[in-house]
Structures are given as C-alpha cells and as structure tokens.
Amino acid sequence: MSSLLRREWQVALRAKGAIINPVAFLLLSTTLFVIAAPDTVSSDAAAGILWTLVLLTQLLALDAMYRRDFDSGVLEQTLVSAQVPFVAVLTRIFMQWLSTGFIMVAVGPALGILLGLPAEATPAIALAMLLGTPALSLLGSIGASVTVGFSRGGVILALLVMPLFLPTLIFGAGLVAAAEAGSSVMPQVYALSLISLVALAIAPFATLAGLKISLEMQ
Amino acid sequence: MLSASLKRLWHKLGSPRWFFALTESWVKVAGWSALVLLVWGTIWGLGFAPADYQQGNSFRIMYVHVPAAMLAQSLYIGMGVAGFIGLVWRMKLTDVAISACLPLGMVITALALFSGSVWGRPTWGSWWEWDGRTVSTLVLFFLYVGIYALREAIADQELRARASALIAMVGTINIPIIKYSVEWWNTLHQPASFGLTQKPAMPSEMWLPLLVMVLGFYAFAGFIVLVRMRTEILNRELGARWVRDWVQVRSER
Amino acid sequence: MLTLEELVCERDGRELFAPVSIDVRAGDYVELTGANGAGKSTLLRTLAGLHSRYSGAFDSVDCLFQGHRLGLDGLLTPLENFAWFLGFEGRDADRERFLDALQRTGVLNKAYQPCSEMSAGQQRRVAMARWLLSSRSLWLLDEPLTALDASAQQVMAKIIVEHCQAGGAVVCATHSELPVAQKRLLKLEATQRTPDGSVHSGYRDFAKVQDE
Numbered sequence: 001m002s003s004l005l006r007r008e009w010q011v012a013l014r015a016k017g018a019i020i021n022p023v024a025f026l027l028l029s030t031t032l033f034v035i036a037a038p039d040t041v042s043s044d045a046a047a048g049i050l051w052t053l054v055l056l057t058q059l060l061a062l063d064a065m066y067r068r069d070f071d072s073g074v075l076e077q078t079l080v081s082a083q084v085p086f087v088a089v090l091t092r093i094f095m096q097w098l099s100t101g102f103i104m105v106a107v108g109p110a111l112g113i114l115l116g117l118p119a120e121a122t123p124a125i126a127l128a129m130l131l132g133t134p135a136l137s138l139l140g141s142i143g144a145s146v147t148v149g150f151s152r153g154g155v156i157l158a159l160l161v162m163p164l165f166l167p168t169l170i171f172g173a174g175l176v177a178a179a180e181a182g183s184s185v186m187p188q189v190y191a192l193s194l195i196s197l198v199a200l201a202i203a204p205f206a207t208l209a210g211l212k213i214s215l216e217m218q
Numbered sequence: 219m220l221s222a223s224l225k226r227l228w229h230k231l232g233s234p235r236w237f238f239a240l241t242e243s244w245v246k247v248a249g250w251s252a253l254v255l256l257v258w259g260t261i262w263g264l265g266f267a268p269a270d271y272q273q274g275n276s277f278r279i280m281y282v283h284v285p286a287a288m289l290a291q292s293l294y295i296g297m298g299v300a301g302f303i304g305l306v307w308r309m310k311l312t313d314v315a316i317s318a319c320l321p322l323g324m325v326i327t328a329l330a331l332f333s334g335s336v337w338g339r340p341t342w343g344s345w346w347e348w349d350g351r352t353v354s355t356l357v358l359f360f361l362y363v364g365i366y367a368l369r370e371a372i373a374d375q376e377l378r379a380r381a382s383a384l385i386a387m388v389g390t391i392n393i394p395i396i397k398y399s400v401e402w403w404n405t406l407h408q409p410a411s412f413g414l415t416q417k418p419a420m421p422s423e424m425w426l427p428l429l430v431m432v433l434g435f436y437a438f439a440g441f442i443v444l445v446r447m448r449t450e451i452l453n454r455e456l457g458a459r460w461v462r463d464w465v466q467v468r469s470e471r
Numbered sequence: 472m473l474t475l476e477e478l479v480c481e482r483d484g485r486e487l488f489a490p491v492s493i494d495v496r497a498g499d500y501v502e503l504t505g506a507n508g509a510g511k512s513t514l515l516r517t518l519a520g521l522h523s524r525y526s527g528a529f530d531s532v533d534c535l536f537q538g539h540r541l542g543l544d545g546l547l548t549p550l551e552n553f554a555w556f557l558g559f560e561g562r563d564a565d566r567e568r569f570l571d572a573l574q575r576t577g578v579l580n581k582a583y584q585p586c587s588e589m590s591a592g593q594q595r596r597v598a599m600a601r602w603l604l605s606s607r608s609l610w611l612l613d614e615p616l617t618a619l620d621a622s623a624q625q626v627m628a629k630i631i632v633e634h635c636q637a638g639g640a641v642v643c644a645t646h647s648e649l650p651v652a653q654k655r656l657l658k659l660e661a662t663q664r665t666p667d668g669s670v671h672s673g674y675r676d677f678a679k680v681q682d683e
Contacts, residue, residue, distance in 0.1 A: 003558025007544065007551070014546045014585075073540025080519045080536045081559035142388055146381045150371055159364040160385060163357045164392050167399035174406065191402075195395060206388050209305070213381050215521050217374065374483050376524060454484075 004088055008095040018064065019099045023107055026057045030111050042116030047176035050111055050125070051169050054104055055136065058165075059158055061100045062140040066092070066148040066211065075148075076215050089207050093141045101133025117180060124179030131192035132172040138196070138203035139164045145210030149217040167195050232309040234451040235460050241444050248441035255434030263427035270424075276340040279333055281428055285435035286330035287351070290358055291393070293323035293439065297365070298390025301383030313379030314454070316386060318446035320366060322439060327359045350404030354397050361389045375454075472497055472609055472640045473518065473534075477527035479662075480513045487513055488659040490527060495642060497608070498635050500651050503644040505659030511644035512539070514659065515611045518642070535607040537615060541598040545587030549573060549597045552586060553604055560606055572600035576626060591618040599627060602634070610634065612643040625650070 012019065030053055034041055040049055069075040069092075082088045108129040109122035117125070143161035147153030175188035230236050263281035270277035297319045304312030334352055335345050346352075365382050372378040455461045473495035480487045487510030495501055503511050516522040518529060519536035543552050553572075554564040573579045576596040578589075586594055595618055602610060610631075616624055628650045631641050635653075642657075643649065 003555045003564075006558075007547065007555035010551055011544065011546050069544075071540070072545055073538060073542035074544050076519075076521055076538060076540065077536070077542035077556065078559075080521065080534070081556070083559065083561070139388075139392075142384075146368065146385065147371075153371075156364070156367045156371055159360065159367050163360040163364065163396070164388070166357055167392075167395050170399045170403045174403070191399070195399075198391070198395065202388060202391060206384060209384050210381070212521075212523070213377050213384070216516075216523065217372070217377055376484070 004082075004091045005095075008091060012095065012099060018061070019103060022057045022061045022100055023103055025060060026053055026104075026107060026111065029053050029056065030114055034115065040115070044177070046112070046115040046117050047121075047180065048173045050108065050115055050117070050176065051128075051132075051173040053111075054108065054129070054133070054172075055162075055165050055169055057104075058100055058133070058136045058140060059161065061096070062137075062144045062161070063147075063154045063157055065096050065141060065144040066214075070148045070214065075211065079211065079215065085208055086204055089141075089211070090204050093137055093203065093207070096141070097134055097137035101129065101137055104129040104133055112176070117176070121176060121179045124176050124185060127185070127189070128172045128175040128192065131175075131189060131196060132168045135168045135192070135196040135199040136165060138199035141203050142206040142210055145207040146213060148211070149214035168192065171195065228307065228309075232307070232311050234311055234314065234455055235458075237311055238448055238451050238464075241448060245441065245444045245448070248437050248444060252434055252437035252441050255430055255437055259427050259430035259434050263431060267424050267427050268421070273341060276337065279337040281431045283330060283333035283337055284428060285432045286326050286333060287355060288432060289435050289439055290323060290327040290330050290355065292436070293319045293326065294358060294361060294386070295390050295393065297323070297382075297386040298393075301386035301390075304379065304383045305387065310376075310379065312383065313375075314447050314450045315443070316365075316379070316382055317369075317450055318443045320362065320369070320382075322442050322446070324359070324362045324366065326439070327355060327362060330355050331359065350401050353400045353404070357396055357400070358393070361393075365389070472499075472532055473642065474530045475527070476529065478514070478517070478529050479526045480510050480517050480522065481524040481526065482510075482513060486526075486662040489662055491657065491659065492527075493655075493657055495609075495640050495655075497638045497640055499640045499655055500631055500635050500653065501640070501642045501655045501657050502649065502651075503642055503657050503659070504646070509659040509661070511659060512613050515613050515642065515644055519611055532609050533607055534609040534611050535602060535605045536611045536613075537598060537602075538613045539617075541594055543586045543594055543597060546585055548583050548585055549578070549600065550582055552597070553601060556601060557604060562606065568604060569600075572603040573597070575603060575630075576600040577623065592620060592623065595619050596623055599623075599630065602630060608639040610639065610641045610643075612641065614644055614646070616645055616647055616649065 030050075033049055033053065040046060066075060069078070078088045079085050105126050108125045112122055112125045113119070140157075140161050143157045143164075147157045147160070150156065171188045171191040175185050175192065178185045178188060259281065264278055267278070269275050297316050300312040300315040300319070303309055304316075331352070334355070338347050338349075338352075339345055365385055368385060369378050369382050372381055452461055473493075475491050475493050475495075477490040477492055479490050488505065491514070493501070503514065505511050513522055515536070516538065517525050518531055519534060519538075521536075521538075542556075543549075544555075547555075550564075550566065550569050553569045557564065570579060570582060573582050576599045578593050578596045578600065581589055581593055581597070586597060589597070595615070599615070615627060619627065631643070631649065632651055634641060
C-alpha cells in the first residue's frame with residue numbers, strides 16, 4: 001500500500017503535465033466560453049457552465065487514467081502480484097482524484113469569480129467540487145478501465161461515462177445556484193455525498209473487472 | 219446432492235441448445251399475443267376511447283408513447299440483470315440476450331422520444347421541451363448508445379460480452395439516481411408544466427386500452443427478443459451437430 | 472510447484488493448442504516452444520491469472536511474470552521501480568541489494584536514470600535484475616531474450632540455472648534456445664479437430680456436461 005502510494009507520488013511529481021494540463025484546459029475553455037457568450041457572465045447560467053467545463057476537463061483527464069500503466073505493463077504486474085488488487089485500484093482512483101478533482105476545489109472558486117459568480121458563493125463552489133468530483137473520478141474510472149485497451153478509446157469513454165455524470169452535474173450546479181440565491185444547500189450536499197458514496201461502492205469492483213477485460217484483449 | 223442437481227439445472231439454463239428447444243413454442247405464443255393485443259389496443263384506443271377534455275384527440279399518442287417509454291427502460295434493466303447473471307455465473311446465454319435487447323431497446327427509446335415530441339407539439343406548442351421525463355429518456359438513449367459503441371469496438375466475442383455486461387450493470391444501478399436527479403432538476407426549473415400522464419383519475423375507458431397496449435408492447439418485445447436470440451444462437455453454434463440436425467429436420471418438413 | 476492438467480487455452484471460442492499436461496517441480500527449467508500464434512503467450516498469461524478462458528485445470532504457487540511489456544514505469548529509475556515491485560511481495564527497499572542486482576545484469580550505471588531513457592536492451596536488463604530480487608520461486612518468462620545481446624543472454628542463462636539450483640522453477644517461452652544444460656521441453660501443438668469435423672463452438676454443450 002505505502003509502496004503503491006509512493007510510486008503514484010513519484011510519478012505525479014515527474015509528470016506534472018497530468019496536473020497542470022487539465023487546469024490550463026479549464027481556464028482556456030472558460031475564457032473561450034466567456035468570449036463567445038459574454039452575457040453568461042454573472043448570469044444564472046454561470047454555475048451550470050462552470051460545472052459543465054469541469055466535467056469536460058475531467059473527461060479529458062480520464063482517458064489517461066490507466067493508459068500509461070497499461071502500455072508499460074505496470075498494470076498487468078499489479079494484477080498479477082498485488083496481494084489485494086482492489087487496494088491498488090482504489091489507490092489509483094484516489095490519486096487521479098487528487099490530481100484533478102481536488103485541484104478543482106482550489107481552482108473552481110477562482111473560475112467562479114471569472115464567470116461573475118458572487119464572492120459569497122465561492123465557499124459553496126469549493127464544497128460542491130469537494131463532494132461532487134469524487135463521483136466523477138470513481139464512475140469515470142469504470143469507463144476508463146474498459147476502454148484502456150482501445151487505441152482510440154476517448155469517444156467511447158465519453159459516451160459511456162457522460163450519462164453517468166449527469167446527476168453530479170445537476171446537484172453540483174444546483175448547490176452553487178442555491179448558495180448564490182441564499183437558500184439552503186443541504187439537500188444538494190446530501191445528494192452529492194450520496195452519489196459519491198454509491199460510486200465508491202461500485203467503482204473499485206467494476207474497475208477491477210474492466211481492467212481484467214482490457215488486459216485479456218491483447 | 220442438492221447442489222449437484224442445482225448445478226445441472228444451471229448448466230441447463232445456460233445451454234443454448236436447451237434454450238433453443240424450450241423457446242420453440244414461446245415464440246409463437248408471444249408473436250400471436252402481440253399481434254392480437256396491439257390490434258385490439260390500437261382499435262380501442264384510437265377508435266373508441268373518449269377524447270380528452272383538455273387535449274382533444276392528440277392525447278391518443280399516449281397509447282404508443284407510454285408503452286414505448288416503459289419498455290425502453292425495462293429492456294435496459296433487463297440487460298443489466300442479464301449482465302449481472304452473466305458476470306457472476308459466467309453464463310454465455312446472457313450475452314445472447316443482451317445482443318438481442320440492445321438494438322430493440324435503442325429503437326424503442328427512439329420511438330418514445332419521437333412520439334413524445336409529436337405529442338409535445340399540440341400540447342406544449344413546441345417539438346421539444348426539456349421536460350423531466352424527456353431528459354430521462356434521452357439519457358437512457360445515450361446509455362444504450364454507449365453500450366452499442368463499446369460492443370462495436372471489441373472484436374473478441376467473450377470479452378465483448380463481459381465488457382457490455384459490466385457496463386449494462388453499472389448503468390442499471392445508476393438509472394434510479396439519474397431519474398431522481400432529473401426529476402429534482404425538473405421541479406426546480408419547470409414547476410408549472412403539467413405532466414402528460416399524471417392526470418387526476420383517468421377514466422377507465424381511457425386507461426384500459428392503454429393497459430392492453432402496454433401488454434401488447436411487452437409481448438412484441440418478448441417476440442422480437444426471442445427471435446433475435448434464437449437467430450443469434452444458430453449463428454454462434456453454426457458448427458454444432460444439433461444445429462445441423464435441426465436445419466435438416468426443418469428442410470425435410 | 473506448477474501442475475497443468477489437460478489445459479487448453481481458448482480465445483474467441485477457439486482452442487489454441489492441444490491439451491497440455493505437465494508437472495513442473497522445483498529445479499525445473501521448462502522451455503516452452505511452438506510456432507507463432509501457437510498460444511505460448513496466452514498460456515503464460517493464463518498461468519499468471521491474466522487470461523481467464525481455458526478448459527482443464529492448473530495449480531500454481533505465486534509467480535513472477537514477465538510479459539512482452541516489461542512492467543517498468545518509464546518515469547521512474549530502476550531503484551524506484553524495484554521498490555514498488557517488491558512492495559507487492561511485502562518487502563522493503565534495500566538499496567545495496569538493488570545495486571548488486573543491477574551490477575549483475577550490467578546496468579549499474581543506469582541506476583539513477585528514468586527507465587524511459589534507456590534502450591530496449593537496457594530495460595530488459597533492468598527487468599532481469601528484478602528477478603534476482605524477487606522472492607517468488609516460480610518464474611514465468613515470455614520471450615525474455617528479445618533485444619538482448621550475447622553477453623546478456625549468457626548472464627540470463629546463468630541466473631536461470633542458479634535459480635533452478637536454489638530450488639526454483641522457470642517456464643520460459645522462447646524461439647531461440649537458451650544455453651541451459653538441463654531443460655525440459657514443452658511444445659505447443661495445434662488443436663486436432665474432432666473426427667466428424669465439427670468445430671469447437673465456444674459453448675459448453677449441455678449434452679457434454681451431462682456425460683461428465
């Protein structure tokens with residue numbers, strides 16, 4: 001377990017692009033959005049746009065989730081040798097979340113400001129990211145695991161996981177909107193937590209099954 | 219002793235040959251009942267059911283739309299259950315079932331969306347309204363498309379079976395969450411819109427034909443799925459002796 | 472250590488080779504041969520638990536598996552790669568042992584260089600050093616000679632012989648023979664069709680199950 005975490009950490013430090021690129025993409029796409037549709041700034045749509053862009057960013061990052069380990073053979077070594085492959089999968093999902101979702105917790109409020117959301121809503125944005133993004137990493141991991149064996153799995157990955165992201169999008173954007181309107185955010189907090197917990201219950205098993213399928217494809 | 223006989227039964231259930239022999243008569247039953255129920259329900263619903271006091275005759279699209287929407291979801295859940303059985307007990311027949319349900323489910327979901335759109339024109343005044351049910355059905359369609367794309371991408375039959383079973387299972391677990399969240403979203407954004415089918419106390423002259431149509435749709439789906447499954451079994455078992463024997467018997471008849 | 476009983480690997484509903492039965496005992500070096508596409512890699516992957524479609528049975532102790540993809544993280548140095556790999560066996564990193572192993576396989580000077588910056592042959596040597604560090608007694612090696620020069624092949628033969636003498640066992644799929652004196656040969660032959668010419672369908676037929 002600790003050696004797995006250490007490896008993930010070493011890799012994260014050496015492949016900084018995996019952390020920086022999604023953030024850059026998010027900033028860039030926000031900029032494009034605002035320039036293309038200036039009216040959306042400070043409007044009711046801002047929270048929804050923010051979450052949609054976070055979703056797309058996560059989707060781009062997901063394609064790489066297992067690809068490097070798959071291509072190098074590290075993945076097959078993990079499944080052959082790890083005493084509990086389940087833990088290895090969970091570690092990978094956690095690190096993927098740290099390098100994307102957790103970053104969103106910090107970047108999200110800043111983007112909210114760019115999109116003209118009131119400063120009072122920024123804690124709510126951070127909270128929504130914190131509760132919602134784990135579901136994106138977990139459910140996305142399932143899609144990534146069955147598509148990692150394809151040379152071009154990106155589009156199929158999107159088709160598989162985007163519908164599953166919808167509840168997170170609804171309640172994530174809903175939480176921010178509720179905070180903006182000054183009403184209680186508790187229903188959304190519960191809903192997002194529940195969605196992430198359900199995802200946590202199914203994703204590691206499903207991912208493991210998906211990775212085994214992908215490893216058998218060659 | 220008990221477990222041995224259970225195991226044998228299980229093997230039997232998973233055996234394509236056994237399934238093929240078993241369903242020989244089922245196909246006819248499902249096919250004929252679909253025909254009778256659909257004709258009966260259509261004539262009743264279109265010709266004899268009273269017109270709606272608010273919507274006039276346009277409500278009659280309900281007799282296609284509601285069964286289609288129900289069936290669309292049932293077929294997906296059916297794929298999820300088949301996927302679960304297939305993954306847990308390694309039963310290969312379940313992939314035949316998934317491959318039979320998938321195209322039918324996609325078409326029926328498209329039909330539900332289309333009929334909803336046609337219904338929406340006179341009712342809401344637009345071809346497309348982002349109503350809660352519409353969105354749920356649309357997402358369901360995307361779920362179907364995802365599995366379809368995945369199946370297209372995997373050449374190996376058994377891996378294709380396992381991957382699509384897994385994704386169908388995950389999708390089925392998520393369907394209630396998606397439905398609930400979309401409903402919540404809908405009440406938030408369109409509190410005023412009235413539901414199409416949630417009429418207070420629909421008179422029995424209106425809902426009885428609907429019931430007949432629903433049954434007819436399910437019988438039709440059963441017929442199509444059985445025929446497709448049987449065709450797929452013949453296709454996959456092409457080299458097996460029992461298939462050759464069966465073909466021989468059929469051609470001599 | 473490794474027992475195969477009538478093992479047949481399947482892929483896409485097709486049997487890859489005729490049933491294989493062998494009892495691999497401590498000290499055995501087994502050379503797995505067969506034409507391209509005979510199923511050597513699939514057999515090794517099956518034994519390692521990476522391929523699930525087979526009939527027959529096998530029983531195996533924990534193994535060290537090396538496939539076509541070496542399983543070295545290109546961003547990490549050999550020492551870092553050893554550390555996470557041995558973590559699976561519940562062992563701590565031991566820099567001295569790691570360096571000794573690299574010395575043995577002739578890539579000591581690459582100890583602090585990311586693996587992606589090495590040549591294919593050097594990466595193979597690093598992977599070979601990993602065998603020395605592992606505590607697994609059964610090694611499953613798929614074409615380990617690829618990209619190795621003559622001196623590295625000599626080293627590999629020596630490492631394998633030593634492992635066998637120490638009570639281990641090695642199953643090695645290869646096209647070119649390894650200079651090992653005592654070896655057992657396991658050749659994968661193509662599947663024989665049944666006399667009536669029927670093709671295996673990939674389904675388990677109920678009639679057959681009942682006969683069992």
